[in-house]
Amino acid sequence: MLAIKVPKRKAERVRRRLLELGVLARGYSIKREGDFVLFPVTERVEGFELVESEFKESRKRPHSYREVVDVPAKLRPLLPSSFDIIGDIAIIELPEELVPHGRAIGEAILKVHRHIKAVFAKGSAVSGEYRVRELMHLAGERRTETIHRENGIRLKLDVARVYFSPRLATERMRVFKMAKRGEVVLDMFAGVGPYSILLAKKADVVFACDINPWAVKYLEENRRLNRRENVIPILGDVRKISGRLKADRVIMNLPKFARDFLREAIASTRRGGVVHYYGFSHESDLFGMHEKAILKAAGELGREVKILGRRKVRPYAPRQFNIAVDFRVL
């Protein structure tokens, strides 16, 4: 096959250049001959002398889909370095220029990650009351239901019909570690139950509310799947139940609109109880406006609050963060 022969001392620089150009033949071992190194290539490369040589097929498995994907060399720098994996489904965010190559990217992901059975691209931002996004099928099965494992629990869900982010697993474990045995928990925006099912391991009872009927359907299944009979799924607008029950711990995982539900959260918290509040912020004011809203809502209800902690949970957009504020209601 076609090859490029270069002195050993230049080999690393040339290897990087060939990768950049996307002309290094995949699946073959690079070869040494005395003081020279031979690279198998797929086409003639300007500035290098070509030779003909035999290469052994390499058995090394690629680590990233980027090593095997077939896209034009000039687009390679745009290939995302990561994507979300929910159960056995991959969801990738593609820049516009790569959308016409979606199928090749999907196939490459399936080839490298054998446990992934379906690949989708994000077709829109998360939007609407249910916080779901459009998805475009790229490769593999046309299936959107899966079972995701995190923090020792199993979560059945449909990635096209409900909100779910695997990137919050560490945050959920952090809240779980703060929780005490025997608590009453209110998960105001429960989704398919990643907080509720986890916290139910310690809590007496978890009231898990969501307005999306699909989320509550999966929440009910997940309660059975994980044998957590102390999770009580509630379908509907949380405004209808807030204040009518009192919890020791309240989870407000609706970062886009949580500020509008602060009165409901505080009214549903027992004296001494804790609220885990989530929001989105620009890096120039990560916590100020959220804490102001918390103090204002508490003041309107004649309650006092004590901020227990604040942190960045994850980046959300350029210079914007998903943040969390924990506060005690007195």
Ligand SMILES: C[S@@+](CC[C@H](N)C(=O)[O-])C[C@H]1O[C@@H](n2cnc3c(N)ncnc32)[C@H](O)[C@@H]1O
């Ligand atoms: C960002 S998702 C969080 C889901 C879940 N806590 C998680 O971590 O995966 C917010 C959820 O709130 C639900 N929701 C939005 N408005 C609501 C409301 N007024 N009452 C109850 N649930 C609501 C949405 O359907 C969505 O499932």
